[in-house]
Amino acid sequence: MEFFKELWGFLKARKKYWLIPLIVILLLLGILIIISGGSALAPFIYTIF
Numbered sequence: 001m002e003f004f005k006e007l008w009g010f011l012k013a014r015k016k017y018w019l020i021p022l023i024v025i026l027l028l029l030g031i032l033i034i035i036s037g038g039s040a041l042a043p044f045i046y047t048i049f
Contacts, residue, residue, distance in 0.1 A: 011019060 007023075011017060
């Protein structure tokens with residue numbers, strides 16, 4: 001959790017709020033890839049990309 005505190009502090013200090021949506025999208029894509037790695041949904045997710 002300290003990483004997220006430091007990241008938030010950086011974004012707040014440097015006024016880089018436009019990075020927040022980018023970080024959220026990357027996290028969601030990472031979670032999607034991890035979940036779909038060994039599941040039955042993998043063929044459907046691969047057709048999206």
